[in-house]
Amino acid sequence: MSRSERPTGGVRYENRGRVVLVSGGASGIGHAICQAFVDSGASVVCLDIFQPEIDSLTAEVAAVFGDTSREEDCHRAVEFAVETFGGLDVLVNNAAIQPKESYRPLHELETQVWQRMVDVNFTGYTLLAKQAIPVMLRQGSGVIINLSSGQGGRTARQVAAYGPIKAANRMQARQWGVEYARDGIRVLSVSPGAIDTPLVRATLAEQGGGEELANRHPLGRIGRPEEIASAVLWLSSDDASFITATDIEVDGGLGAFGAFADPYPKSTLSPS
Numbered sequence: 001m002s003r004s005e006r007p008t009g010g011v012r013y014e015n016r017g018r019v020v021l022v023s024g025g026a027s028g029i030g031h032a033i034c035q036a037f038v039d040s041g042a043s044v045v046c047l048d049i050f051q052p053e054i055d056s057l058t059a060e061v062a063a064v065f066g067d068t069s070r071e072e073d074c075h076r077a078v079e080f081a082v083e084t085f086g087g088l089d090v091l092v093n094n095a096a097i098q099p100k101e102s103y104r105p106l107h108e109l110e111t112q113v114w115q116r117m118v119d120v121n122f123t124g125y126t127l128l129a130k131q132a133i134p135v136m137l138r139q140g141s142g143v144i145i146n147l148s149s150g151q152g153g154r155t156a157r158q159v160a161a162y163g164p165i166k167a168a169n170r171m172q173a174r175q176w177g178v179e180y181a182r183d184g185i186r187v188l189s190v191s192p193g194a195i196d197t198p199l200v201r202a203t204l205a206e207q208g209g210g211e212e213l214a215n216r217h218p219l220g221r222i223g224r225p226e227e228i229a230s231a232v233l234w235l236s237s238d239d240a241s242f243i244t245a246t247d248i249e250v251d252g253g254l255g256a257f258g259a260f261a262d263p264y265p266k267s268t269l270s271p272s
């Protein structure tokens with residue numbers, strides 16, 4: 001499918017001449033973010049660990065095979081973006097894991113599972129940002145967006161690792177956003193509600209509860225990856241030039257739904 005024929009999901013931003021690096025861009029939300037940036041004219045680099053998925057990326061996305069928890073791989077991806085396209089305007093820290101063995105109360109969580117999630121979901125964001133920031137400082141401009149989660153702001157059972165680490169992704173954005181505010185670098189986190197991706201489908205296949213999960217969102221459905229991509233494009237554009245060091249929830253109202261609220265009856269489910 002050519003670029004002009006491809007549905008853009010309503011994305012209207014012009015990113016011609018901008019260079020974007022997306023971690024975990026071979027699947028799910030990251031893939032939709034890569035596609036949206038490609039459709040708006042950007043040069044896009046995807047750093048991903050999963051070879052079969054990375055092979056399936058569009059020819060317009062330059063793929064770097066590597067692991068965000070390894071500093072040398074992060075260095076290689078940033079160096080590739082700079083050498084190939086001449087700079088780095090937007091970094092999207094998106095690669096994260098939530099293995100089924102992590103759905104445990106804390107005392108049953110294997111320490112090695114915790115450690116791998118820290119390495120990828122937390123340290124990986126830091127390592128990639130650490131490589132990108134010197135490039136952005138030299139340019140005097142840049143935007144970094146960390147994919148956090150609604151679970152980074154409120155609690156649930158059985159997410160003893162994922163929840164606290166996703167909270168840390170928000171704090172990374174606040175910390176870096178303040179640190180580099182006078183250097184032309186904006187840093188934000190985006191916290192999705194449940195989004196229809198392989199990560200969520202695997203959890204639902206394991207645990208069930210798809211309809212219940214949809215109904216927990218006031219909009220009556222889970223989100224689409226393209227809806228997160230739209231928010232990321234907006235936040236990385238000059239339209240969001242006064243927004244930094246904060247978190248944006250893109251969650252169909254999930255975060256506003258109080259613990260004391262009555263659940264919606266099934267009849268309010270939209271047929272999406």
Ligand SMILES: NC(=O)c1ccc[n+]([C@@H]2O[C@H](COP(=O)([O-])OP(=O)(O)OC[C@H]3O[C@@H](n4cnc5c(N)ncnc54)[C@H](O)[C@@H]3O)[C@@H](O)[C@H]2O)c1
Nearest residue numbers: 024027028029048049050067068095096149194195197199
């Ligand atoms: N899907 C949701 O409902 C949801 C909700 C809230 C937040 N999020 C967040 O959005 C982001 C994307 O989630 P998704 O659902 O699209 O996930 P996904 O599993 O569909 O995709 C994740 C991608 O990251 C890659 N990856 C994993 N480990 C890596 C590593 N060490 N180095 C490089 N690449 C690696 C995978 O190969 C895959 O391509 C994550 O940060 C996740 O926490 C997702």
